[in-house]
Amino acid sequence: MATLDDFGPVEKPYKPPVVAPGHTPATVTDKISAVVLERTPKWWYAAFGVSFFLLMILMMAVTKLFLEGVGIWGINQPSGWGFDIINFVWWIGIGHAGTLISAILLLLRQEWRTSINRFAEAMTLFAVACAGMYPVLHTGRPWLAYWLLPYPNTMGLWPQFRSPLVWDVFAVSTYATVSLLFWYVGLVPDLATLRDRAKSKLAKIAYGVPAMGWRGSAHHWHNYEVAYLLLAGLSTPLVLSVHTVVSFDFAIGIIPGWHATIFPPYFVAGAIYAGFAMVLTLALPLRAVFGLQDFITQRHLQNMAKVMLATGLIVVYGYAMEFFFAWYSGNHYEAFMAVNRVLGPYKWHWLGLIICNAVVPQLLWIRKFRSSTFWLFFVSMFINVGMWLERFIIIPVSLSRDFLPSSWGMYSGTIWDWATFIGTMGLFLSLLFLFVRLLPMISVFEMRTLVPDAQKASSKEVAP
Amino acid sequence: MSSTPHARPEIFGLMAEFHTAEELIEATQKVHAAGYHHVDAYTPYPIEEVSHALHLKRSKLPMIVLGGGITGGLAGYLLQYWSSVIEYPMNIGGRPFHSWPAFIVPTFEMTILFAALSAVLGMFALNGLPEPYHPAFNVPRFALASRDRYFLLIEARDPKFHADETRKLLLDLHASEVSDVAH
Numbered sequence: 001m002a003t004l005d006d007f008g009p010v011e012k013p014y015k016p017p018v019v020a021p022g023h024t025p026a027t028v029t030d031k032i033s034a035v036v037l038e039r040t041p042k043w044w045y046a047a048f049g050v051s052f053f054l055l056m057i058l059m060m061a062v063t064k065l066f067l068e069g070v071g072i073w074g075i076n077q078p079s080g081w082g083f084d085i086i087n088f089v090w091w092i093g094i095g096h097a098g099t100l101i102s103a104i105l106l107l108l109r110q111e112w113r114t115s116i117n118r119f120a121e122a123m124t125l126f127a128v129a130c131a132g133m134y135p136v137l138h139t140g141r142p143w144l145a146y147w148l149l150p151y152p153n154t155m156g157l158w159p160q161f162r163s164p165l166v167w168d169v170f171a172v173s174t175y176a177t178v179s180l181l182f183w184y185v186g187l188v189p190d191l192a193t194l195r196d197r198a199k200s201k202l203a204k205i206a207y208g209v210p211a212m213g214w215r216g217s218a219h220h221w222h223n224y225e226v227a228y229l230l231l232a233g234l235s236t237p238l239v240l241s242v243h244t245v246v247s248f249d250f251a252i253g254i255i256p257g258w259h260a261t262i263f264p265p266y267f268v269a270g271a272i273y274a275g276f277a278m279v280l281t282l283a284l285p286l287r288a289v290f291g292l293q294d295f296i297t298q299r300h301l302q303n304m305a306k307v308m309l310a311t312g313l314i315v316v317y318g319y320a321m322e323f324f325f326a327w328y329s330g331n332h333y334e335a336f337m338a339v340n341r342v343l344g345p346y347k348w349h350w351l352g353l354i355i356c357n358a359v360v361p362q363l364l365w366i367r368k369f370r371s372s373t374f375w376l377f378f379v380s381m382f383i384n385v386g387m388w389l390e391r392f393i394i395i396p397v398s399l400s401r402d403f404l405p406s407s408w409g410m411y412s413g414t415i416w417d418w419a420t421f422i423g424t425m426g427l428f429l430s431l432l433f434l435f436v437r438l439l440p441m442i443s444v445f446e447m448r449t450l451v452p453d454a455q456k457a458s459s460k461e462v463a464p
Numbered sequence: 465m466s467s468t469p470h471a472r473p474e475i476f477g478l479m480a481e482f483h484t485a486e487e488l489i490e491a492t493q494k495v496h497a498a499g500y501h502h503v504d505a506y507t508p509y510p511i512e513e514v515s516h517a518l519h520l521k522r523s524k525l526p527m528i529v530l531g532g533g534i535t536g537g538l539a540g541y542l543l544q545y546w547s548s549v550i551e552y553p554m555n556i557g558g559r560p561f562h563s564w565p566a567f568i569v570p571t572f573e574m575t576i577l578f579a580a581l582s583a584v585l586g587m588f589a590l591n592g593l594p595e596p597y598h599p600a601f602n603v604p605r606f607a608l609a610s611r612d613r614y615f616l617l618i619e620a621r622d623p624k625f626h627a628d629e630t631r632k633l634l635l636d637l638h639a640s641e642v643s644d645v646a647h
Contacts, residue, residue, distance in 0.1 A: 025508055026612035150543055158547035160554075167569040174573040178580040185584055189509075189610070196607040212594035215601070216609045218492075218518055220591045221510035226523040227587035231580060234529075238576045245569055448509040448612075 016302070018112045018450055020294035025448040028295075032444045033197045035290050036437070043289065044437060051429035058423020061416050062137065070140050072416040079399040079411035084138040086391040087421050089246055090274070091131035091428075092172065093267075093387060096239055097275020098124025099179060102186070103235035106228075112303055114446045115295040118190075119286075120279050121183040122441070126431040127278070128176045130424040135168070137420070164248040171245035178238055182231045185224075188214050189445040243271040250394065256337040257398030260325060266318030270387060273311040273357075276304050277383035284377050286436060295442055298371055305370040308383065312361045315390075319358070333403055345410065346397045349389055356386025473620035476599035476647045477502075478630050479606070480616045480639035485511055488614035491637035492517035495618065498633060502619035506600065506609040528586035529579050536578025540571040602646045617645065 019028075064072055075082040098120035105113035136145045148169045150159050159166045191211035198204045214220065247267035250258035280301070287296045326338035341350050360382040369375040396411035413421075435441065482488040485507065492505050492514055505514045548554075549561040588594070600606055600617060609615050616639070618630055634642045 024612065029508070029611045150547065156552070158552045161544045161548055161570060162563055162566040164569075167573075170570040170573040174577040177577060181580055181584045185587070193610040196610045212588065213596055213598060214593065215598060215606075216506045216508060217591075218505040218507065218511075218514045219520065220593070221507065222515045222520050223523045223525055223587050223590045225510050226525045227583045230526065230529050230583045234533075234576050234580050234583070238573075241569070241572060241576075248569070445509045 016298040018115070018297065018299055019447065020297060023294065023451045025451055028447045028451055029193060029197075029444055031294070032440050032442050032447065033194055035292075036194060036440055037197055037199070037203070040437060041289075044433065048430065048433040048437075051426050051433055054422055054426020055430045056423075056426070057419050058426055061419035061423050064416060065137060065420070066142075070138065072414065074412050074414045074417050076409055076411065078402060078407050078409050079396045081138075081395050081399060082411055083413045083417035083421060084134045085249075086388065086395050087424065088131050088134035088138075089267075089391045089395075090388050091127045091134075091424065092175075092246060093243060093271035093274040094278045095124040095127035095131065095175075095179070095275065096243060096268070096271035097279050098122070098127075099175075099182075099235050099239040100272055100275065101279070102182060103232040103239065106232045107236060110303075111450060112299050114450055115292075115297075115442050116279065116283060116300055116304075117446075118183075118186060118439075118443045119283065119436075119441045120275075121179065121186070122432065122435045122439075123275075123279060123282060124179050125176070125183060126428045126435075128172065128179060129431070130428050132172060132176065133424065133427075135165075164245065164252045167245045168249060171242045175238060175242045178231070178235055182235055184210075185228060185231060186443055186446075187439065188212060189216065189224075190440045190443060192216070193444050194440065240268055243267045255398050255402055256331070256333040257322075257341075257394065260322060262318055262321050262325070266315065266321075269311045269314035269318065270390060273308060273315055273383060274387035276308045276311070277380040277387070280304055280308075280376055280380040281384060282432065284373050284380075286441070288373075290436075290441075292442065295447065301373070301376055302367075302370050305364045305376060305379075308379070309361060309364040312357065312364075312383070316358045319354075337398060337401065340401050341393060341397060344397070344401065346393070349392055349397070353386055353389040353393055356382040356389060360386075472647075473625070475620055475627070476602075476645040477617050477619040477622075477625070478627070478634060479600065479603050479643050479645050480618075480634040480637070481605060481608075481641040481643075482614040482616070482638070483640055485514075485614055487638050488616060489513045489517055491616055491634070491639065494637055495616065495633070499624050500618055500622050500630075502622035502625075504617045504619075506606070506615040506617065508610055508612060508614075523590070525583065525586050525590060528590075529583045532582025532586070533575045533579030537571055537575035539578070540574030541567060544570060599645050599647055603643050605641065605643070 023031075073082060073084065075084070098117075101113050101120040102117040102124075106117075136142045139145055147157075148159060148166065159169075188211060191207050192214035195204055195207040195211050198207055244264040244267065247263035251260060251263040253259060283296060284301075287293060323338050326334040341347075361379055363369040363375065363379055369379070400409050400411050402408070480491065482491060488505060488507065489511070492503070495503055496517060496519060503518060505518060507514060544567040545562065548563070548567075553561045555561075600615075605613070606615060616634070618625060618634070620627075624630075631642050
């Protein structure tokens with residue numbers, strides 16, 4: 001029988017390296033920690049200033065909301081959910097790429113993830129922080145948001161555990177906590193590195209306290225590696241569950257356009273799609289300004305483009321299936337929903353969605369576009385917009401045209417909706433700029449394991 | 465510098481510095497073979513062979529995490545059962561109070577939450593962290609342990625420890641430098 005060997009050595013396609021050649025553990029350490037320990041570059045002040053300005057818009061919008069209530073938003077009957085939930089789903093979806101990169105790709109032994117995982121995890125945390133604000137603000141009385149949690153109280157009340165909205169509270173708060181833990185555990189050895197590199201007393205203390213006295217002991221690494229792997233194993237089902245639960249917010253309801261079994265996988269794929277687009281949107285400029293092309297190489301960009309293409313196709317399949325269900329179910333209301341999306345009052349939103357999410361990303365089939373930073377950025381921006389439009393189509397477009405024409409309405413965001421949305425972008429970017437300035441945005445200790453010196457050491461056979 | 469077993473040794477131990485991971489792995493194996501047990505190695509990144517050379521036992525962490533996960537899952541389910549069936553039953557069209565399929569999501573999330581918390585807290589507890597002071601930091605060159613150097617520390621409380629002989633052993637193992645570690 002012919003075996004693979006009979007065909008002689010198989011020529012593997014060329015893959016760009018994960019780390020540019022010539023690096024050692026020392027150069028990797030110095031280069032990444034220099035970003036944090038050197039003087040703040042001028043552009044940083046400008047970039048942080050703009051982000052902080054946007055953050056102040058959020059402050060204004062939220063103050064106005066607290067004074068006057070949710071009436072300042074565009075929500076109405078029948079569209080009780082508007083920008084608040086669109087943006088909640090948009091932000092939380094963006095977060096998913098971070099966990100996918102840090103946990104799932106770790107379990108799948110995708111070494112290339114190492115240079116982008118820290119940064120992507122930070123993005124997850126900040127996106128979840130932005131997302132978490134919306135449902136709380138949307139309650140109308142956010143100072144009572146703690147009522148969502150189960151705790152013994154003098155009112156004798158308990159949360160309704162059969163409600164997907166309560167599931168959401170559990171899913172999102174667990175996701176935020178576990179993401180923070182995973183991120184912090186990954187940071188501990190790097191905080192120790194910064195503590196050892198820092199020149200000023202203040203910096204030594206500031207990095208030394210959270211480093212908890214980490215000293216790279218073999219006894220510590222032994223437990224550490226187990227903890228890291230277990231956290232990855234726990235985060236994997238968690239991240240898949242979070243957007244599944246978010247999709248239940250809709251799928252458990254009976255509104256046409258929401259009540260579909262395809263929602264969980266379709267939402268998860270959409271989340272990863274949006275998340276990778278956001279990782280590229282942020283990583284491409286940061287890589288250029290910090291000169292990190294040695295660590296975030298063509299390999300990373302191409303792989304991320306391929307993940308976007310694959311998940312994008314799943315999302316497009318989801319769109320197609322929604323139309324198929326509408327026809328095949330024979331349900332009058334579902335059929336109307338499908339026609340209404342394409343030809344109804346929000347038809348331009350739908351057209352925009354298809355162009356952004358289904359048409360433009362097809363450029364990624366072509367290597368020339370996958371390997372060009374300009375085109376990757378271009379496609380990512382389209383996906384960012386497209387995924388927002390997708391949630392707009394799902395939420396107000398379905399709500400504003402339900403079963404009875406007498407209860408139909410129209411929805412559009414007000415200036416305060418936009419101010420809150422732009423404001424959360426300010427929060428996200430402010431946190432991100434603080435992060436790249438204060439913490440190593442690439443995992444230093446994991447990068448040390450990727451450079452040639454280290455690989456030689458750990459692949460060496462050891463006599464028993 | 466030899467001392468009686470009960471007296472406090474003058475120094476905490478001896479620290480040897482190595483330039484490559486291979487030298488450290490080999491030295492760790494030889495030091496273990498020579499009968500030293502109060503030994504620790506310090507590396508800039510996790511190296512499995514060093515753990516093998518030190519003959520470290522399997523980590524207890526997986527069992528702690530399993531316990532945490534089971535506790536979280538049970539707590540989550542029982543909380544929902546108790547509040548929905550016993551404490552605050554709501555009869556909505558005669559539907560069952562014990563509607564277990566609706567309880568799956570919070571039960572799952574609580575399982576993950578408790579397991580993750582036990583993984584992190586358990587890891588720090590097993591490692592004895594936070595530890596604000598450790599004598600290893602008294603060696604100035606030890607700052608390189610978080611860059612590209614590999615260190616081996618033999619503690620003075622080891623019964624086989626002898627300042628001169630242990631130093632000679634470490635130098636024979638190609639240590640680039642051997643320093644006293646003050647308490």
